[in-house]
Amino acid sequence: xxxxxxxxxxxxxxxxxxxxxxxxxxxxxxxxxxxxxxxxxxxxxxxxxxxxxxxxxxxxxxxxxxxxxxxxxxxxxxx
Amino acid sequence: xxxxxxxxxxxxxxxxxxxxxxxxxxxxxxxxxxxxxxxxxxxxxxxxxxxxxxxxxxxxxxxxxxxxxxxxxxxxxxxxxxxxxxxxxxxxxxxxxxxxxxxxxxxxxxxxxxxxxxxxxxxxxxxxxxxxxxxxxxxx
Amino acid sequence: xxxxxxxxxxxxxxxxxxxxxxxxxxxxxxxxxxxxxxxxxxxxxxxxxxxxxxxxxxxxxxxxxxxxxxxxxxxxxxxxxxxxxxxxxxxxxxxxxxxxxxxxxxxxxxxxxxxxxxxxxxxxxxxxxxxxxxxxxxxxxxxxxxxxxxxxxxxxxxxxxxxxxxxxxxxxxxxxxxxxxxxxxxxxxxxxxxxxxxxxxxxxxxxxxxxxxxxxxxxxxxxxxxxxxxxxxxxxxxxxxxxxxxxxxxx
Numbered sequence: 137x138x139x140x141x142x143x144x145x146x147x148x149x150x151x152x153x154x155x156x157x158x159x160x161x162x163x164x165x166x167x168x169x170x171x172x173x174x175x176x177x178x179x180x181x182x183x184x185x186x187x188x189x190x191x192x193x194x195x196x197x198x199x200x201x202x203x204x205x206x207x208x209x210x211x212x213x214x215x
Numbered sequence: 216x217x218x219x220x221x222x223x224x225x226x227x228x229x230x231x232x233x234x235x236x237x238x239x240x241x242x243x244x245x246x247x248x249x250x251x252x253x254x255x256x257x258x259x260x261x262x263x264x265x266x267x268x269x270x271x272x273x274x275x276x277x278x279x280x281x282x283x284x285x286x287x288x289x290x291x292x293x294x295x296x297x298x299x300x301x302x303x304x305x306x307x308x309x310x311x312x313x314x315x316x317x318x319x320x321x322x323x324x325x326x327x328x329x330x331x332x333x334x335x336x337x338x339x340x341x342x343x344x345x346x347x348x349x350x351x352x353x354x355x
Numbered sequence: 356x357x358x359x360x361x362x363x364x365x366x367x368x369x370x371x372x373x374x375x376x377x378x379x380x381x382x383x384x385x386x387x388x389x390x391x392x393x394x395x396x397x398x399x400x401x402x403x404x405x406x407x408x409x410x411x412x413x414x415x416x417x418x419x420x421x422x423x424x425x426x427x428x429x430x431x432x433x434x435x436x437x438x439x440x441x442x443x444x445x446x447x448x449x450x451x452x453x454x455x456x457x458x459x460x461x462x463x464x465x466x467x468x469x470x471x472x473x474x475x476x477x478x479x480x481x482x483x484x485x486x487x488x489x490x491x492x493x494x495x496x497x498x499x500x501x502x503x504x505x506x507x508x509x510x511x512x513x514x515x516x517x518x519x520x521x522x523x524x525x526x527x528x529x530x531x532x533x534x535x536x537x538x539x540x541x542x543x544x545x546x547x548x549x550x551x552x553x554x555x556x557x558x559x560x561x562x563x564x565x566x567x568x569x570x571x572x573x574x575x576x577x578x579x580x581x582x583x584x585x586x587x588x589x590x591x592x593x594x595x596x597x598x599x600x601x602x603x604x605x606x
Contacts, residue, residue, distance in 0.1 A: 189585065192578045196537070199544035206547070211217050218376070221384035222487035226394065227495055233398050234452040241405035242448045245420075245427045248412050255414070 143212050147205035154201020158194040165190055377477040387485055389474060394482040397460045430454050430584070437588025442595055446588070449499055453492065454584035457483060461546055461576030465553075465569065481546055481576075489543040493535035496587045504594035512594070534590060538583060545579045 137145075169187040173180045207213075379388040408423035416424050430451035434443040437450075463469075464481020472479055482488045504512035516527040549572035556565040 188578055189582060192575075192582045195575075196541040196545065196582075199548055200537075200540055202548050203540055203544040206551075207217065217486055219487060219490070220386060221381065222387045222390055222485065223491045223494075225386060226390070226482075226488050226491035229391075229394060229398070230452070230456065230492060230495060233401070233456060234448055236398075236402060237405060237452050237455070238448040240402065240409060241423065242427065242451060244409045244412060245424055246431075246447070248414075248416075249424060249427065249431075252414060 139212070139214050143208040143215065147208040150201045150205040150208065151198070154198045154204075158197045161194045161197075162191055165194070375477040377474045387477075387487065389477050389479045390482050390485045390488060393460070393463065393469070393479055394488070397456060397463055397482060400459055400463070401455055426455060427451070433581070433584055434588055437585060438592045438595070442592070446499075446503075446591060450584050450588050450591075453496070453587055454580055457492070457542065457583050458577060458580035460488075461580055462573065464546065464550065465572050465576055480550060483542055483546045484550060486539065486543050489539040490535070492542070492583070493539035496538060496590060497531065497535045499587065500590045500594040503591045507595050515594075538586060542579055542583055545575055549575055 165187060169183050172183050176183075377388040379386050379391070404419060404423060407419035409420070413420065431443070431447055433454065434447045434450045437443070438446055460482045464484055469479035501512075504515075508514070516524055552568055553565050553572060556568055
């Protein structure tokens with residue numbers, strides 16, 4: 137396998153694997169947030185704000201994977 | 216994609232410039248306005264609170280006066296009622312006394328008349344019986 | 356395979372043009388002209404909005420003043436939530452400018468059809484679409500929190516590196532590098548990913564289908580601006596407080 141095909145594979149793996157963890161995390165966080173809203177509907181606004189912020193943090197983990205994938209595809213230093 | 220060059224420091228300088236400019240034309244004046252307004256609202260709020268307290272005090276005083284005057288007029292009414300009652304009682308008592316006196320007088324007069332009448336009757340009975348006796352004795 | 360990648364770089368995703376720049380040469384320095392053009396646009400937008408808002412200041416705000424006062428209240432609340440009632444005032448301009456600049460830059464990239472303006476090379480996009488911009492902003496945040504720590508505690512600021520135990524010293528030092536790294540990569544990645552996804556979708560289905568993704572992109576852009584400013588505030592607060600346990604390294 138030459139470097140180019142390895143890079144393409146690695147890019148696909150990077151984004152795919154990087155999506156797993158944050159997916160689980162976001163699911164957990166959203167589930168807990170829904171539970172919290174169900175328990176205390178009056179706190180919905182606050183919970184939603186915090187949830188969006190934390191979702192953005194988790195999302196950025198996938199984005200790191202995406203950045204690596206993009207590096208491999210477009211700015212590969214080994215090619 | 217990851218090609219760092221002179222763009223980086225120049226962007227930093229630009230950002231700091233933008234911050235300085237925005238600080239001068241945006242953050243400072245508007246912060247001042249916002250805080251002035253907050254101050255104004257606070258002062259007018261305290262003023263309104265003082266006014267409200269004054270109004271409350273006046274209301275309380277008024278209510279106190281109202282209660283006082285109510286008590287006063289109730290006292291007056293009670294007094295007047297008591298007086299009226301007393302007068303009525305007095306008059307009733309006087310009338311009763313008078314009536315009793317009149318009745319006693321009448322009874323006394325009646326008794327006296329009865330006594331005189333009885334006395335006269337007795338006299339007459341005596342005279343009559345004497346006469347009857349005389350007539351009877353004469354016949355015998 | 357190599358050929359495929361080369362064509363990928365240029366031909367099919369031509370409208371994406373990742374890694375192409377409109378170079379300006381200043382002396383013997385090379386700079387990315389398209390970033391500067393859009394940055395000037397964003398800065399001009401902010402300055403014009405500020406001038407409109409403060410042209411005739413009224414006690415009862417309306418129009419532009421109302422909008423900018425809303426923005427000001429927003430960033431003030433943001434700074435106050437992160438830095439606390441006592442410390443936040445001097446940092447409002449920094450955090451506020453960070454938020455406003457990133458927000459307007461992101462939205463300008465998402466809302467303004469820059470691609471209609473043809474450049475000789477590369478294409479116009481949000482300034483935050485360029486790694487130089489985000490790294491510059493992240494490094495400024497680093498400098499800001501070091502400045503805050505030194506100003507508050509002098510050299511005693513370094514005490515926080517060995518505060519709970521000296522064992523954590525390498526991690527504490529490493530944190531100073533990961534902070535700007537994660538800050539800049541998060542912003543850069545999100546904005547670039549958004550533009551790439553929209554670009555690919557436009558390439559595949561040019562009508563209507565990219566719209567929801569564009570809306571999601573607007574949302575993400577706003578959230579990323581908020582996250583950047585929030586984290587900047589959190590880092591500065593951490594430097595002012597001196598113990599790093601309160602605000603853990605986020606992501």
